[in-house]
Amino acid sequence: EVQLVESGGGLIQPGGSLRLSCAASGFSFSTYAISWVRQAPGKGLEWVSTISGSGGDTYYADSVRGRFTISRDNSKTTLYLQMNGLRAEDTAIYYCVKKGVAASFDYWGQGTLVTVSS
Amino acid sequence: QTVVTQEPSFSVSPGGTVTLTCGLSSGSVSASYYPSWYRQTPGQAPRTLIYNANTRSSGVPDRFSGSILGNKAALTITGAQADDESDYYCVLYMSTGTWVFGGGTKLTVL
Numbered sequence: 001e002v003q004l005v006e007s008g009g010g011l012i013q014p015g016g017s018l019r020l021s022c023a024a025s026g027f028s029f030s031t032y033a034i035s036w037v038r039q040a041p042g043k044g045l046e047w048v049s050t051i052s053g054s055g056g057d058t059y060y061a062d063s064v065r066g067r068f069t070i071s072r073d074n075s076k077t078t079l080y081l082q083m084n085g086l087r088a089e090d091t092a093i094y095y096c097v098k099k100g101v102a103a104s105f106d107y108w109g110q111g112t113l114v115t116v117s118s
Numbered sequence: 119q120t121v122v123t124q125e126p127s128f129s130v131s132p133g134g135t136v137t138l139t140c141g142l143s144s145g146s147v148s149a150s151y152y153p154s155w156y157r158q159t160p161g162q163a164p165r166t167l168i169y170n171a172n173t174r175s176s177g178v179p180d181r182f183s184g185s186i187l188g189n190k191a192a193l194t195i196t197g198a199q200a201d202d203e204s205d206y207y208c209v210l211y212m213s214t215g216t217w218v219f220g221g222g223t224k225l226t227v228l
Contacts, residue, residue: 035217045156045164045207047217059215062119095163103152103211104169111163 002026002107004096009112016086020112022079022096029077030054033099036070036081038092039111046092049081050099064090086116120144122210124220130198130227138223139190140208146189151210153191155184158205158222167206168193195225203227 008020022034035050049070050059058070069082079096093111100106121143130136140153147153153171156164166175168184171191183194191210195202208220 037219044205044222045158045209045219047209047219050215050217057215061216100166100169102154102170102173103217104154104166104175105156105164105209106166106169106175108163108165 002098004098004107004109006094006096006109006112009094009114011115011117012086013118014087014116016116017082017084018086018114020081020083020094020096020114022081022109024077024079024096024098027098029072030074034072034079035097035099035105036079037095037097037105037108038090039095040089040092043092048094051079083114086114088116090114091116120210120212120218122208122218122220124206124208124223126221127224127226130195130202130225132198132200132227134198135194135196136198136225137187138193138195138206138208138225139187140192140210140220141190142210147186147191147210149186151191151212153184153186154209155182155191155193156207156209158207159203164207198227200227 003025005023036048051070067085071080095111096109097105098107123141155168158164172184207222
């Protein structure tokens with residue numbers, strides 16, 4: 001059974017930093033790209049970032065490029081999102097999502113809440 | 119700036135058929151955007167319904183179908199049930215290795 005378990009969310013002041021983790025199990029981790037998708041309170045989904053299975057290719061939404069860094073440790077089957085320079089508009093539930101066939105997202109974690117507020 | 123458009127809300131009667139659409143602010147949606155659809159109920163993570171425009175995800179009832187209709191991707195629900203009330207999101211894959219979600223459609227069954 002595929003499982004994606006996010007952690008690391010919390011309350012952080014504007015300008016601060018936070019690192020999210022996503023522990024994966026139940027599939028060949030290094031084979032698949034993994035993404036972060038976020039959802040601000042009461043709002044829709046927003047794709048944030050994707051990393052290839054090897055970790056060699058990374059992609060970012062314009063809204064986070066230069067502030068967020070996605071990475072993975074295939075030996076630990078864990079995905080990370082380093083978030084720097086956090087802003088109030090980064091407040092959201094952050095979901096870890098496995099990439100499926102044909103550019104889809106096939107498995108979603110339950111999410112971790114990040115709140116940026118003073 | 120690519121904007122993916124969805125109807126903000128839609129209503130369907132129990133047993134009825136509804137088609138939700140997913141378009142682009144500029145241009146047409148084609149299969150090369152690999153449109154996929156997700157449903158989300160309050161407090162839950164999204165779940166995959168349709169990928170590659172028209173392929174149902176495992177376990178999804180055949181009441182749900184995806185297609186390209188004209189210049190948009192479409193999700194059709196036939197025989198709507200009360201528990202189909204959800205938010206429905208489409209997402210398009212851009213050739214730059216990025217994705218753009220639509221704003222979502224809140225479906226009411228009444």
